[in-house]
Amino acid sequence: xxxxxxxxxxPRLELRGIRKVYPAVVANDGVNLRVMAGEIHAVLGxxxxxxxxxxxxxxxxxxxxxxxxxxxxxxLQVENPAHARRLGIGMVFQHFSLFETLTVAENVALALPxxxxxxxxxxxxxxxxxRYGLPVDPHRPVHALSVGERQRVEIVRCLLQNPRLLIMDxxxxxxxxxxxxxxxxxxRQLAAEGCSILYIxxxxxxxxxxxxxxxxxxxxxxxxxxxxxxxxxxxxxxxxIGKDLPVCQHGAPAAGGELRLRVADLSVACxxxxxxxxxxxxxxxxxxxxxxxxxxxGNGQQELLYALSGEQPLAEKHPVQICGVEAGRMSPGxxxxxxxxxxxxxxxxxxxxxRMSLAENALLTGHRAGMLAGGLIxxxxxxxxxxxxxxxxxxxCGGPQAAxxxxxxxxxxxxxxxxxxxLAPKLLIVAQPTWGVDVGAAAFIRQSLIDLRNAGTxxxxxxxxxxxxxxxxxxxxxxxxxxxxxxxxxxxxxVEQIGVWMSGMWPGADAAGAPHAA
Numbered sequence: 170x171x172x173x174x175x176x177x178x179x180p181r182l183e184l185r186g187i188r189k190v191y192p193a194v195v196a197n198d199g200v201n202l203r204v205m206a207g208e209i210h211a212v213l214g215x216x217x218x219x220x221x222x223x224x225x226x227x228x229x230x231x232x233x234x235x236x237x238x239x240x241x242x243x244x245l246q247v248e249n250p251a252h253a254r255r256l257g258i259g260m261v262f263q264h265f266s267l268f269e270t271l272t273v274a275e276n277v278a279l280a281l282p283x284x285x286x287x288x289x290x291x292x293x294x295x296x297x298x299x300r301y302g303l304p305v306d307p308h309r310p311v312h313a314l315s316v317g318e319r320q321r322v323e324i325v326r327c328l329l330q331n332p333r334l335l336i337m338d339x340x341x342x343x344x345x346x347x348x349x350x351x352x353x354x355x356x357r358q359l360a361a362e363g364c365s366i367l368y369i370x371x372x373x374x375x376x377x378x379x380x381x382x383x384x385x386x387x388x389x390x391x392x393x394x395x396x397x398x399x400x401x402x403x404x405x406x407x408x409x410i411g412k413d414l415p416v417c418q419h420g421a422p423a424a425g426g427e428l429r430l431r432v433a434d435l436s437v438a439c440x441x442x443x444x445x446x447x448x449x450x451x452x453x454x455x456x457x458x459x460x461x462x463x464x465x466x467g468n469g470q471q472e473l474l475y476a477l478s479g480e481q482p483l484a485e486k487h488p489v490q491i492c493g494v495e496a497g498r499m500s501p502g503x504x505x506x507x508x509x510x511x512x513x514x515x516x517x518x519x520x521x522x523x524r525m526s527l528a529e530n531a532l533l534t535g536h537r538a539g540m541l542a543g544g545l546i547x548x549x550x551x552x553x554x555x556x557x558x559x560x561x562x563x564x565x566c567g568g569p570q571a572a573x574x575x576x577x578x579x580x581x582x583x584x585x586x587x588x589x590x591x592l593a594p595k596l597l598i599v600a601q602p603t604w605g606v607d608v609g610a611a612a613f614i615r616q617s618l619i620d621l622r623n624a625g626t627x628x629x630x631x632x633x634x635x636x637x638x639x640x641x642x643x644x645x646x647x648x649x650x651x652x653x654x655x656x657x658x659x660x661x662x663x664v665e666q667i668g669v670w671m672s673g674m675w676p677g678a679d680a681a682g683a684p685h686a687a
Contacts (some may be wrong), residue, residue, distance in 0.1 A: 179242030181206045181365040182227065184209050185234035189222050191565035193575075196222040196390040197233070197347045204334070210355060211364040211376045213396060213409050214386035215607040216579025217565035220369050223386075224336050228260045229253040254280065257333030259324045261340050269312035273305055298325050302351030303595065306443065308560040313443040316468020316514045316601065317633060318524070320498055324352070336367045339578075339605045341375060348465075351380050363588045371579075371607045373402035373485060385409055402608075410609045417616050417640055420623050429508075429596040430454040430477075431625035432491040434610070437476055437483065445469040445651045447476065450628075452646065452653060454596070459628040460656055461642035463635055463667050469651040470631050471514075476509045477598055477629075479504045491597055505534070510594030512586055514601045514631075516578060520585040523574035527566065527584060528555040530573055535592055554591070562587035562617075563610070586614050590621055597621065635664050649673040 180203040189197040193436055197219045204210045224434050225231045227238065237244055240256060247253050253260070267276050274291050278284035285293065291307040292679035298305045303321040311319065323342060335356075341349045356366055356379065366382055376383060377397045385393045385408045393408050404552040408413045447469055454460045464470060475481035477489060478499075483497035490496060492506045501511070511534075513519040521530045528551050532540055540550050555569035562583040566576050573581060586602055602618065603611035619641055622628050632638055638645055645672040646656040656674040669675075 178206065180204060180239070180365075181208075181241060183239040184223075184227075185237045187223065187226060187237070187238070187640055188234050189219070189231070190234045191575075193550055193571070194565075195389050195681070197226070198414070200236070200386070200389075200391055202384050202391075204365045204367060206333075206365055207360050207363050208382065209360050209368055209380045211368050211370070211380040211383035212386065213369075213373075213376065213383055213405060214585070215410055216605075216610055217577045218386040218409075218510060218607075220386055221577060223336055224260065224338055224367065224369065226480045227253070227334075228258060228336060247646055254282070254330060258336065259327040259330045259332030259334070260336040260338070261320075261327050262338055265319045265323055267311045267319060269321060270310065272308055272310050273314075273322050274307040276311060276322065277329060279328050280330060293329060293343075294325060297328055301325070301328065301355045302348055307411065309443040311439045315471045316604070318467075319665075321348075330357070332364060332412055333543060334365045334367065336369075338471055340368075341372065342368065349375070351636075357426050371605070371611065373405045373608060376405065377402060387411070388493075406608050409607065414608055415612045417612065419619055426458070427456040427627075428453060429456050429489075429492055430598075430629060432477070433488055433490065435473075435476060435480070435483075435488040437472060439472055444682040445472055447455055447472050448651045449649070450653045452656065454627045454629050456595070456625050456627045457622060458639055458643040459622050459630060461638035461645045461659075462631045462648055462653070463627070463633070463638055463671060464631075464648035465671055466633060468649050470648060473648065473653075474513065474598070474600055474631065478509075478513070492580070506537070508595030510534075510541060510589040510592055510597040512589050512597070512599040512602065514604070516581050516585060517574065521573040521581060524572055526555075526570045526572055527559065527564075527576075528569040530584075531555040531569075533559065537589060538592055556585045558584060561591070562613070582606050583610055583614065584616070593624075596627045598629045598631075601634075602630060602632065603634065603637060609645045611637075635667060636666075639664065645670055648677065654678070 184202040184203045187197050203617040216221050226233050229252050233518045294307040305321045380397045383395050383397050432452040434449050437447040439446050479501035486495040486497040488497050496504050517523050531554050532551050552569045564584045565580050642659045644656040645659050647654040654670050
């Protein structure tokens with residue numbers, strides 16, 4: 170009698186006992202993980218849990234200290250990203266791996282082993298970006314793109330490689346809800362065609378809606394596995410952080426309401442041919458309130474931030490007033506002396522200098538907070554400020570002397586936001602405050618902003634996270650094609666209405682000349 174046996178297919182990817190040790194930290198400690206063909210597998214964990222390090226090992230960016238990797242049943246070592254791409258592994262990085270001086274098409278060509286003629290490649294980029302609802306202009310230089318647009322380039326570049334395993338590290342962190350839904354349709358289609366997907370996200374509702382299975386990391390170790398469809402965001406959060414998620418408490422803002430920021434008829438012709446002109450922008454932000462600005466990436470957010478921070482001084486001084494002073498021509502330093510605090514959307518390069526220590530980065534914006542004496546740096550005061558920020562905001566790092574580039578994205582974001590809050594600004598402007606930050610830390614940052622508002626600070630938040638804006642803001646406006654809608658009380662609108670406004674269709678938009686479609 171002959172016994173029929175069916176051999177189970179080998180996993181597309183299997184990790185056995187992966188360990189990665191850095192001088193100051195054990196990033197991965199005995200991690201096991203399996204991903205089958207056609208499976209969408211989530212990797213969950215707090216900032217610094219070891220998720221990104223694990224993905225970099227799979228993609229060949231770094232090499233494990235111990236443990237083995239199996240690709241379709243065969244043990245191998247991924248030598249570098251080029252080797253990974255030849256195997257069929259593609260990766261969308263949380264911190265973008267794009268050359269800023271090159272165009273979108275040139276960046277894509279670098280990742281393709283047999284890149285077609287530039288004109289044909291540009292056509293392919295346009296076709297893929299249109300098909301998947303991720304519009305990008307192949308001829309634009311990357312330095313002219315917003316964070317959200319760069320995210321789209323990373324995703325489109327990966328899709329053009331036709332990967333067999335697609336690694337996505339926070340792919341929706343700066344995408345709109347509409348773009349997220351389109352991306353999910355794409356990922357489900359890829360999985361149905363046999364592509365395996367490793368998906369890292371702190372958005373637990375996305376994990377629940379998209380992923381077939383999940384591995385949870387805590388402190389570099391696997392703390393559990395689950396089927397997201399059988400869980401709730403609350404139960405998955407408990408697996409990640411070991412406790413229930415905190416809920417933001419609004420409390421009562423400080424009385425007063427002094428005008429801290431006035432933007433009056435601000436119009437800026439963008440010098441960048443691919444940028445967005447600002448047209449007759451009006452906005453007031455008072456002490457004790459949080460005003461949010463929503464919008465699809467690339468509609469003038471970057472240009473508005475440059476104008477408000479002083480990185481792009483204006484021809485006239487009156488369009489931007491900070492604490493009653495006309496500041497349009499002032500430098501960033503002079504605006505800070507008026508009481509401005511600022512958190513840019515780009516963490517590395519604008520929010521922090523990668524090679525500098527956390528203490529040195531604290532000094533860059535906090536030198537007026539008792540860190541200088543007679544023109545000399547008070548090194549002890551600088552280190553103490555950085556230490557307090559690390560402790561208060563639970564920043565996982567090697568201490569005040571750790572280089573900014575050594576931190577995970579979420580931990581660096583906590584440090585930058587914490588640094589600005591600790592300086593007690595009269596006006597705080599924040600872009601994408603919780604981009605790439607885990608659910609627990611995001612709740613803490615949002616509560617910190619609310620507490621700062623309650624203490625009397627005026628806060629302007631520019632974010633593409635609509636849920637975030639509705640959670641923390643008193644009023645919400647929308648930017649579309651360089652124009653700003655009226656700011657309405659958050660309690661008097663909803664996500665659907667704001668979504669319509671994001672296409673440029675708000676009451677009075679026609680009279681102002683705003684477009685009906687973005």
